[in-house]
Amino acid sequence: MTTSRPVAACAAVLALICLQYAPAGAQAPKYTITVMPPGGPAPRLPDGHPDLSGHWLPNSAGQGVSGRDGVDPAARRQFDPKVTPEERPAFQPWAEAKIKAMTPVELELSKSSVNCMPRGLPAIWLQNPYSTVIVHTPAMMAQLYEVLNNWRLVYTDGRPVPKDPEPWVHGTSTTHWERDTLVVNSSGFDERTYVMPTGWFHSDAMKVTERYTRPSKNYLIVEIIVDDPKVLTHPWKSAPRRWTLGNGEVYEFYCTNNHELDELGKLKEQESYGK
C-alpha cells in the first residue's frame, strides 16, 4: 500500500458524491425516483470505526428501481463509468479463448443465477441485483444476502486463517482497517462460482480484496480487487460501487421453481442440431 492510496480513495469518494449526487431541485421533474442524498455522517462502532450496518440496495436510489417508471438513470447505477471507468479484465489467452468459445446459451447455462447457485465472492458484490443486510460489530460483520437467503460471516477480531481452509464460495477472510476503510482479504474459493455473468470464471488461486467505506449515513462504497494469476494477466479492480440505504424491507428468495435449465437445455439441443 502506497501513501497515495488513501488520498486517491478519498478523492474517488468525494468525486462520487459531488458528481453523482445532485440536489432534488436540479433533477428533471419527469423523474419520480432520484439519487438518494448522502445523509449525515456515517454512524460509528464503539471502537470508533465506521459502522457498516444497514440494509443496502445496489443502486443510488435507496429503493427498488427495477420494473419501475420515472427512475433517473443516475439513480439506477452504482457508478458512473465516465467518472470512474472500470477496466476490462485482462484474461490469459487460454481463458479468453475458453470464454469466447461459449455460445450465448452455454454462457447462460454457466450463470450462477440460472443454476440457483450462490453467487459467491466477489460476484455477490458485482452481479447481485437484490439487497444485502450488514450487521456490523467490532468483532464481526454479518452479511445477509436477500438472493437465495444466503449469508456470510466476516470476523474482524484478528483470528488467524485456518491452516487448511475449506474451499468456500465466499472464501476464508482476514481483515484490517486502513483509516476508515475496512479491508477484507479472502482466498480459498470454490471454483464453481463466476466472477461476472459474462463467462468470467476463476481458479483455485484467486484472491479477492474488498474495500468497504461508508462516506455518509446513506452510502456504502464497495471496491473489489480480483487477483487470479492463472486466469488474469494482472489483477482487476472494480470501480467504487455505491450501495444505498434501504428501508429494511427484505424479501424471501428461495429458488423453488426454476424452469431455466429445462428451457435453455432444449434450446441448446436445438442449436446443436442446427450446427
Next chain:
Amino acid sequence: MKTLRIAGLAAVTMGVFLTAVPSFAHHSFAAEFDAAKCQEWTGTLTKVEWTNPHGFFYVDIKDANGKVQNWSFQTYALITLRRAGTSLQLFKDNIGKDVWVRGCLAKNGKQNYAAAGSLKFASDGVVRQMGQLQD
C-alpha cells in the same frame, strides 16, 4: 449459427464493459426469449404461481380459430415485483378477470409460453412492468 455465435461474442464483450448497472433480471432475457417475436394478448387470468426465481401467471386466450388456449407468462423475481408495488394479492384479486399482456415468445418454440414485459389488469387499467421490455 455463425451469426448467433458472433452475436454472443459481442454480448460477452459488451457485458464485460457495461457493468455499471447490475443485471436486474435473474438471467439474460435475450438468451431465452426472442425480442423479434413480441406481441400483445388479451384474455382471462386463471392462475398465478408466486415463486422464485420467477413468478408465472396463466391466461386463457382465444386463438385465431376461437379456441381457448391457456398461456403461461414468466415474470421478474418476486423481490423485483414487490419493490415495484406488485403483490400476490393483486393477482389473486384479478383471477377470472380480463387482462392485457405484452411479452415475447420463447426461442425454443415452447407452445403458449412467453416472457411478460407488461401486464394490465382491466380492473384498474394500470400498466405494470413484469419483466424486461425489449421493444
